Amino acid sequence: MPPLEIILPALVNGVLTGGVYALIALGLTLIYGVLHIVNFAHGSLLMLAMYGAWMLVSYFGVDPYLAVPILAAAMFVLGWGLYAGVIGRISRGEDRAILLATLGIAIVLDNLALVVFTGDTRTIDTPYSFAMIEAGPLLLSVPRLISFAVALVCAALLWAFMTRTDTGRAIRAVAREQDGARLVGIRPERIFALSYGIGVACLGVAACLLLPTFYVSPQVGNAFVLVSFTIVVLGGMGSFPGAVVGGLIIGVTESLGGLFLGESLGPIGISLVFIAVLLLRPAGLFGTTR
Amino acid sequence: MLEVRGLSKSFGGLAAVKSVDLDVPQGSITALIGPNGAGKTTSFAMIAGFIRPDAGTVGFNGQDITGWRPDRIAAAGMVRTFQITQPFAGLSVVENIRVGAFLRTADPDAATAKAREIGTRLGLGPMLDRNAAALTVAGRKRLEVARALATEPKLLLLDEVMAGLNPSEVNEIVALIRDVREGGVTILLIEHIMQAVAALAGQVYVLAEGALIATGTAREIAADPRVIEAYLGHGAAARMASHG
Amino acid sequence: MKRTLPVLIVLAALAPLALPSQFLVDLAMLTAFSALIGQGWNISGGFAGLTSFGHAAFFGIGAYTAAILQTRWGINPWFGLPVAAMLGAAAGAGIGFSAFRAGLRGSYFALVTLAFSEVFRIAANSAGITRGGLGILIPLRPGLANFQFTDRRASYLVALALLSLAMAVAFWLRRSRFGARLAALRENEDAAAALGIHLVRTKTQALALSGAITATGGVLYAQTFLYVDPSIAFGIERSVEMLLVVMIGGAGTVWGPVLGAIALHLIEDTSRSLIDTPGFAPMLYGVVLLAIVAFLPGGIAGIGRRHA
Numbered sequence: 063m064p065p066l067e068i069i070l071p072a073l074v075n076g077v078l079t080g081g082v083y084a085l086i087a088l089g090l091t092l093i094y095g096v097l098h099i100v101n102f103a104h105g106s107l108l109m110l111a112m113y114g115a116w117m118l119v120s121y122f123g124v125d126p127y128l129a130v131p132i133l134a135a136a137m138f139v140l141g142w143g144l145y146a147g148v149i150g151r152i153s154r155g156e157d158r159a160i161l162l163a164t165l166g167i168a169i170v171l172d173n174l175a176l177v178v179f180t181g182d183t184r185t186i187d188t189p190y191s192f193a194m195i196e197a198g199p200l201l202l203s204v205p206r207l208i209s210f211a212v213a214l215v216c217a218a219l220l221w222a223f224m225t226r227t228d229t230g231r232a233i234r235a236v237a238r239e240q241d242g243a244r245l246v247g248i249r250p251e252r253i254f255a256l257s258y259g260i261g262v263a264c265l266g267v268a269a270c271l272l273l274p275t276f277y278v279s280p281q282v283g284n285a286f287v288l289v290s291f292t293i294v295v296l297g298g299m300g301s302f303p304g305a306v307v308g309g310l311i312i313g314v315t316e317s318l319g320g321l322f323l324g325e326s327l328g329p330i331g332i333s334l335v336f337i338a339v340l341l342l343r344p345a346g347l348f349g350t351t352r
Numbered sequence: 353m354l355e356v357r358g359l360s361k362s363f364g365g366l367a368a369v370k371s372v373d374l375d376v377p378q379g380s381i382t383a384l385i386g387p388n389g390a391g392k393t394t395s396f397a398m399i400a401g402f403i404r405p406d407a408g409t410v411g412f413n414g415q416d417i418t419g420w421r422p423d424r425i426a427a428a429g430m431v432r433t434f435q436i437t438q439p440f441a442g443l444s445v446v447e448n449i450r451v452g453a454f455l456r457t458a459d460p461d462a463a464t465a466k467a468r469e470i471g472t473r474l475g476l477g478p479m480l481d482r483n484a485a486a487l488t489v490a491g492r493k494r495l496e497v498a499r500a501l502a503t504e505p506k507l508l509l510l511d512e513v514m515a516g517l518n519p520s521e522v523n524e525i526v527a528l529i530r531d532v533r534e535g536g537v538t539i540l541l542i543e544h545i546m547q548a549v550a551a552l553a554g555q556v557y558v559l560a561e562g563a564l565i566a567t568g569t570a571r572e573i574a575a576d577p578r579v580i581e582a583y584l585g586h587g588a589a590a591r592m593a594s595h596g
Numbered sequence: 597m598k599r600t601l602p603v604l605i606v607l608a609a610l611a612p613l614a615l616p617s618q619f620l621v622d623l624a625m626l627t628a629f630s631a632l633i634g635q636g637w638n639i640s641g642g643f644a645g646l647t648s649f650g651h652a653a654f655f656g657i658g659a660y661t662a663a664i665l666q667t668r669w670g671i672n673p674w675f676g677l678p679v680a681a682m683l684g685a686a687a688g689a690g691i692g693f694s695a696f697r698a699g700l701r702g703s704y705f706a707l708v709t710l711a712f713s714e715v716f717r718i719a720a721n722s723a724g725i726t727r728g729g730l731g732i733l734i735p736l737r738p739g740l741a742n743f744q745f746t747d748r749r750a751s752y753l754v755a756l757a758l759l760s761l762a763m764a765v766a767f768w769l770r771r772s773r774f775g776a777r778l779a780a781l782r783e784n785e786d787a788a789a790a791l792g793i794h795l796v797r798t799k800t801q802a803l804a805l806s807g808a809i810t811a812t813g814g815v816l817y818a819q820t821f822l823y824v825d826p827s828i829a830f831g832i833e834r835s836v837e838m839l840l841v842v843m844i845g846g847a848g849t850v851w852g853p854v855l856g857a858i859a860l861h862l863i864e865d866t867s868r869s870l871i872d873t874p875g876f877a878p879m880l881y882g883v884v885l886l887a888i889v890a891f892l893p894g895g896i897a898g899i900g901r902r903h904a
Contacts, residue, residue, distance in 0.1 A: 100703035102649075152890045157702050158647055162843065162889045165649070169836065169882030176875030280875070284832055288714055291707055326729065327722040333714045340708045341698045400790065426792035434790070440783035442848075451780045454773040455792035463773065503791055 064321065071200055072321045073314060078203075080313020081210035082271045085217060086286065087293035087305035089264030092220075095300030096237040096257040099149075102164040105287030106171035107262050111137050111269035112278040113179060119186045119273065126186065126270045127208060133266035141262025145255040168283065175280040183279040191274055209271035216267050217306060220260075224302070233257055237300070285329075289316070292336040298349025307347060353378040353507055353538050354430075359398055359408035361391075368394045370562040371408065374540075375555075376507065381529065381539045383549045383570075386559035387583055392542045393435055395559070396511055399540075400432040401425045412507070427455065429506035433499075433513060435542070437492040439484040446471055446480040448495055452502030467502055474498045474528065490521045494528070501532065508532065510541040514548055526551055546574070558582065605854060609756060613749055621748045627861045628755040629816060633834075634841030634853030635762040636810030640688075641839065642847035643769050644802040645782030647702070650709030651838050653691070653716050654684045654807040656829030658814020663732040663824045664725060673743035676815045684811025685804040692803035696796045710832070717830035731825025734818060743819045751820045758816060759854075762809050766850040778802055782848070810838070833878075840881050844888055846897025855896040859884075 086108060093101045115133055118124045124132070144167065152163040193204035224230035235243040236253040244250060293312045297304025312332060319331030339346060354376035361369045369391040376382045384392050397403040399410050401422035410418045417425055422432075431452075440448050449467035457463055471480050474494045479487060487495060493513050500508055510529070514522050526548050533539055543549050549556060550570040558566040558573050560582035566573050573579050577593075612624040633655055640646045661683055662676035695708050720726040738746045745751050769775030777798050780788040789795055818824050828834075837860075845856025863884065864877040888895060 100707065148886065152886070156893075158645075159889050159893065161647060161703050161706060163886060165836075165839075166882050166886040166889060169885065170879055171882075173875040173879035173882065177873050177879060181874070288711065292711075295707070324722070327718060330715055330718040330722075333711045333718065336711045337708060337715070340700060340704060340711070341694050344698065344700065344704060402786070402789075421794070422786075422789040423792045423794045426790060431792075432790055434787065438784045438787040438790075440780055440787065442783050443779055447776070447779070451776050451788070451793075452791045454776055458773050460771045460773065460776075463776075499787075499791060 067199065068321065069318075072317045074200060074202065075206065076314035076317030077310055078206040078210040078313070079317065080310035081213040082268050082309075083289065083293055083313050084306045084309025085213045085264050085268045085271070086290045087297065087309050088217060088220060088302065089261035089268075090290050091294045091297070091300055091302065091305045092264075093258055093261040094294065096233055097254050099160045099164065100291075101258075101261070102161065102287065103144075103167040103171065104261075104265070104290055105285070106168040106175075106283035107137070107141070108265045108269060108286050108290075109175060109278065109280065109283035110140075110171055111262075111265045112273060112276075112282065113175060113184075114266070115269045115273050116184050116186060116278055119188075120184075126188065126273050127212065130212065130267050130270045133270055134263045135266075137266030137269075138259045138263035140259075142255050142259035144262070145258035149258070150251065150254060168287075172280055172283050175283075179280065181280060183277045185277045186273050188274055203275065205274035209274065212271055213268070216264070220264070221302065229256070288336065289332060292332050292339070294346075295336060295344070296339050296346050298346030301346070301348040304346055304348035353413055354399070354540065355409075355411035356395075356399060357409050357411075359395060359410065360406050361394055361398060361403060362406055368562050369398070369405075372559065372562075372564050374557055374564075376538060376540050377555075378538050379533070379536070380554045381533055381541065381552045383553035383556045384540065384542050384559060385544070385546075385549060385556060385573075389561075390559040390582075391562040392559055393511055396432060396509055396542060400430065400509055402432075426503060426505075429504075430509065431500040431503050431505040431507075432509035433496040433511055435511040435515065437489075437496050439487070439492055439495055441483075441485045443484055444481050445476055445484050445487065445495060448484050449498045449502050452499040455503040470498050470502050474501070475524070489516045490524075493517065493525065497528065497532070501537070505537055507538045507540065510539060510543075512542050512544065514543060514545050522548055546570075550574075602851060605851070605858075612752065618748070621752055623861060623865065625748060625752045625755055625820070627857045628752065628759050629813065629820075630837060630841050630860060631854045631857035632755065632759045632762055632816065633810050633813035633838050634845070634857055635759070635766060636806050636813060637838035638766065638806075638842045638847065638849075638853050639769070639809060640802045640806035642842050642849070642852065643766075643775060643782070644778040644799060645848075646799060646802065647706050647839075648709040648803075649706040649832070649835055649839070650711070650713035651806070651810055652830045652832065652834035653709070653713040654687055654810035655814040655817070655834055655838075656713070656716055656720065656824075656826075657683050657687055657807075658811030659818045659824045659829045660720065660726055660732070660814075661811070662815040662818035663734055666734055667732055668725070672741065673815075673819060674741075676743070676818070677812055680811040680815045681808040684807035684809070684814075686807075687811075688804035688807025689800055691807075692800035693796070696799045710835070713830050713832070713835060717826045720826040720830060726826070729826065731823060731828070734822040734824075736822065744822070751816075755816055755820075758812055762812075763850060763854075765805070765809065770850060774798075774801070779848070836881075840885060842895075844884060844895055846895030849895070849897040852895055852897045859896060 090101055090104050111133060114136060115126060115129055118129045119126050149163055152159055190204050194201045195204060224234060232248045233253055235248060236250050240250050289312060293308040294305060296311060297308030315331050315335060320328035356372060356374035359369055359372040372395055386392055398405045401420050404419055409416055412428060412430055446467050449471050450463050453463040453466040468480060474497060476494055476498060479491060484495060514525055522545060529539060529552055553570055556570050556573050557564060558579050565578045565582055566576045612620045637651050641648055658680035661680040662673055665671040665676050666673050691712050695705055700708055721729050738744045777793050780793055781795055781798060785795060841853050841856035841860055844859050846852030863880055867877045867880055892898060
């Protein structure tokens with residue numbers, strides 16, 4: 063059993079990363095909650111956003127954290143367009159069609175990235191990439207701290223939007239009862255596109271937050287798909303608090319998994335958690351049974 | 353053949369079925385009627401194994417089948433049809449019926465032959481090789497019955513098999529059901545169309561708001577004031593009586 | 597499907613054996629291979645409607661079985677076929693039973709299969725028996741007894757033989773009781789149960805059969821290309837390849853996987869001669885998948901098909 067000095071930082075790192083994971087999961091759970099589709103393109107869209115952030119930083123010299131609003135807006139438009147142009151058209155209510163449509167988008171995006179950017183991993187360098195601050199016995203990475211804080215702020219903003227604005231309430235109405243919402247004048251099709259856009263915008267934010275401490279390559283999408291699904295299933299599909307709690311738990315699981323099982327075996331922890339939740343309690347922590 | 357005692361089910365806080373008792377004698381046609389939302393289809397679903405009852409027992413041919421899976425109950429000889437027809441849309445009519453036939457035989461040729469025979473007997477002859485989705489509502493109802501018959505059931509549960517049919521189609525189905533009974537199959541049916549119930553059923557059970565409020569022959573329950581009230585509202589029986 | 601097309605396909609399949617072109621044999625080999633594993637996926641994904649995103653799990657089990665049996669225990673590679681089939685079936689039964697008993701279907705089922713294949717991949721990456729990320733290199737020892745051939749035509753012949761077996765299974769499904777039950781539960785689970793079909797058991801059997809066939813494809817791969825590593829065996833690209841082949845060709849049909857494999861490799865070959873960057877051809881696959889889902893859900897086999 064490794065000493066506390068090693069476990070504690072791993073734990074803290076896990077929580078900090080978990081905050082950003084929560085943001086990724088929020089987008090996914092929003093899309094599921096409103097459209098009832100499992101967005102297999104989520105990982106690939108995150109990968110695309112990360113390339114976008116990388117380009118903003120590398121070619122235009124924008125600070126990754128200042129790039130957040132830019133990328134969020136850009137991803138929102140992309141998501142909205144993807145739904146309106148592709149997914150919405152293909153849906154036609156059939157379950158498997160939607161499943162395959164999002165998979166198709168993922169395949170196209172993953173390989174588009176491979177063609178345009180090649181398979182090399184890309185990273186960014188900022189003046190504070192390796193900055194640390196001391197907090198008691200711990201040495202905390204500044205970028206991770208900032209990312210965590212921004213993630214939580216955005217989650218809070220999203221929460222406020224969903225509960226206090228008319229549009230947010232309309233979205234929740236459609237999520238709960240489509241026909242009823244239609245009766246009070248809300249247009250579900252528009253809400254679907256909007257929700258998909260917001261879900262993808264979350265990825266735009268997350269991309270900027272991940273880039274300082276992570277790397278981007280075309281394979282990154284696949285890696286994040288399973289992580290984000292595990293979080294959402296663990297927290298409960300469609301549950302906001304579930305995505306946040308799930309994100310933190312998985313962040314810690316990943317960190318401790320890497321610590322105890324090593325670099326290559328570490329990721330198995332997440333897949334095992336995923337399988338366990340699906341088989342034993344598919345509703346997750348906060349979800350309702352389907 | 354069928355003995356239901358104290359069947360009950362609640363959803364959330366709402367009691368959908370409250371302690372229902374039913375007896376279906378072998379070789380009879382028994383009807384379960386009642387206003388919409390009375391709990392008839394829920395009762396069917398519990399009897400046929402699709403919903404687990406909160407309380408009560410279902411006895412079939414002397415065996416307690418409460419809580420059995422639907423496929424096990426079907427294998428034992430009780431098969432239900434669905435109120436909203438559930439054809440295997442991607443398959444042809446004969447392929448649909450074949451699935452039922454396969455419950456009793458593993459031989460593909462025997463199953464096909466039986467499916468064609470039953471399909472023709474139920475008036476689906478010309479449509480046998482066409483896609484089931486191409487059938488009219490009346491055709492789909494016949495398909496539901498044909499499919500169920502192919503499993504050689506002892507007891508057939510028909511859920512509103514006449515809903516959506518015009519009067520001449522109703523008459524055809526009535527004759528069809530009589531034929532099925534002649535063939536040795538006991539029938540329990542849910543129905544709204546009173547003429548059909550009167551023409552077919554020996555015993556009628558009336559369900560309202562989840563509880564059994566009357567039972568008897570069709571004539572008896574039609575005159576029963578509690579039944580009239582259930583359909584027409586509180587005080588209706590008295591008003592009708594006073595109007596003479 | 598009209599009578600003429602299958603005949604044409606069979607003739608086209610046999611042609612590379614007679615013609616002198618090495619390129620044709622290589623292309624045909626890859627196509628037959630894709631068709632074989634596609635047919636494996638088709639059993640559960642097409643006929644039974646159980647969309648899996650993790651079929652590489654079964655493929656990889658087959659490939660590693662072949663590799664490990666030979667290199668570690670010196671067992672004759674032909675034994676790899678039945679052993680792999682059994683292990684593939686066992687995996688299918690295990691994954692299937694746990695997933696179906698838990699009531700997983702649709703997207704959730706697709707997700708859990710993906711998770712299982714990932715677990716296998718990560719485990720293979722760390723385990724000693726699979727030599728981890730290094731992979732297993734099968735020593736070159738050509739000869740019929742060693743299930744290795746210098747002439748690609750011989751490998752191709754074996755591929756055709758295995759494919760024919762898989763096709764025979766598909767033909768059997770079209771007629772048999774088991775196949776009718778799969779179609780029933782694919783179309784409408786409630787109605788299927790009402791007619792006496794045990795849903796969990798039937799679905800599990802479908803996945804087990806599918807796993808067995810897919811695993812034999814893994815053995816074929818190992819014996820033809822002589823190298824197996826975790827991402828070749830269990831990578832998501834493999835799962836996607838199987839799915840694409842079936843969806844493009846026509847799910848739930850006997851000839852679908854063959855048509856899909858032909859289409860896929862034609863696309864790849866043509867696009868590679870136009871633009872030879874990695875990722876370009878797979879990107880086209882994604883576009884084709886979207887087009888199929890939007891405009892031609894029955895795949896190529898569904899063109900002009902009518903239950904009139």
